[in-house]
Amino acid sequence: MEGKRTVCVTGASGYIGSWLVMRLLERRYHVRATVRDPAYTHTNNTDLVFLNSVLKLLPSTSGNEKKVKHLSELPNANTHLTLWKADLAEESSYDDAFHGCEGVFHMASPMELLVHDQATVYIRPLLSKKTFLRINIKFDQLQKYLAEKTVAEKAAWKYAEENGIDMVTVHPSLVFGHFITPYTGYSIDIAISLYTKDKATMASLICLNGTSVVHVDDVCNAHIYLFEHPLAKGRYICSTHTLNIFDIAHSLSLKYPNRDIQTEFESLDKSPKIIPCSSKKLMDIGFEFAHGTKSTGDLCAETIESCREKGLL
Template identity: 55%
Template sequence: MTDKRIVCVTGASGYIGSWLVKRLLERGYHVRATVRDPGNERKVKNLLELPNASTHLSLWKADLTEESSYDDAVQGCQGVFHVATPMELLYHDEPAENEEIESTTVNGILSIMRSCSKAKTVKRFVYTSSTGNIMMQRQPPVDEYTEEHWSDLDLCYELKMFAWKYVVAKTTAERAAWKYAEENGIDMVTVHPSLVLGQSVTPQTSFSTEAATVLYTKDEANIALPKKLHNLSAVHVDDVCNAHIFLFEHPLAKGRYICSTHIFNIFEVGHSLREKYPDKNIPTEFEGLDKSPKIIPCSSKKLIGLGFEFAHKNKDVGDLCAETIEWCRVKGLL
């Protein structure tokens, strides 16, 4: 076993994955970043330009749809951070076929876990899950959502709410992953971020950047998005990635961990951004929405109780959105 701290990050060119790579490199880890096409300069250029990348980063071709695709990248790693997920499911609200769900998230995560079993070097498997796996309840809790809650998939199929296919896929995948971990002796922890906001490493936009900038851009293509973002929880991408590393390194980490710091409604975000950008006429009124809804928070008590400290908890959600807006402006995305 080498003395090098070697880890694998799946979905490394994505919004969370790329920031996680950045933070791991800063901590001296040797990172094997998996992407579908290492030759796609647009997606990997920013990764290769990160501090320490020339000596501590390597790119590996892998795909969630291909069995054993991750074997080589995982072999010799002490840790695997599985961040990759089919984000296109967020935008597809038509009825989902079971085969589609299994072929994307479920079979993908099990394939990676089988690679971990083959490697015999992986000490901990960290999976980026979602509070979406927790919050869909027929009878929501009175005070807060915790790691004990699981989303009701029958309710998702019944309501077909925004991103319901994503929730079904992620929840099904997580349950399958826990079953595999228990049966095969994999030390797994799951991180459950709420809506992730903040700047990025990669040059392309994501659902998170669209969510953060939609009131600023008043994008007609996303005209319904503000209403979908009403009454939600949020967290800074930097806190999410630091939580991943913290849970990988902490010897007592076990089970599921919610990672969320803010609760908000879209009216508050609108007023905050209007103050920051008075020349943009940011909308502050949204027809048909309750201005003072009861928002049930996603509790990060378990994560905080283990000793994790959120660096961005004192910012308001408008600050997090503004950070994303400024990053997009610098990158020429707005």
């Protein structure tokens, strides 16, 4: 089966999804990567097939080229990668991409917000039109994301049990580290906030002081490890580091002395209360973290360097 296994990755153009596609291609998996619009013109890569369901697309000038170019240029993409158009908001749009796959890595997770008033919001995960979560607080972007993930997972477990699907879930903490996307996202912006001095993302970083962090590479390797492990079952937390803003700031101030990194934060405890986030179950099944010995500052520095390499800073 080696070199012939076919899997699908949803949300493949995103931060974690694209890194997972890269690692799967390195292992010679045949990857069907779903994105909202796979249309892409690449005259030097005629072997890469782009699909709209099962129909080949003609070269497009839709403006979405940058969103998928980082996937088409990955090693082994010519022979082992196809892009498929799918959208969680469209009923059955994933059916063709999933058909014939040995497994699915579900990374896509948009949400629909139904605002009742300033204090009450209903969240509907797009994988279930009948499941709602009522939130009786006014919350920020991160809380919306966490709430949506919780509702979506509950709906997925229910569907898996009712339909005999072998499902395993991986629960990473805040994800930092290198990336291949041509743009940044929430966790990337958090990781680089002390370097950029952006007030909004620095405020988020301060709020997250004491929470947990993990390297994107460990997250993706954990997904593949559990997919290949015959005894993997249930839910797995994937986390290695504690976010201490003082430690991160000190590390980055030494690495980037010309940036005048802020190292003092009023009213913050230098030894914050740690929020438990144990990866014991994942390690007990034999998984080894490749980046666990690095500091959280190292993870932030890697993220910063990726931004610099891409001209995003």
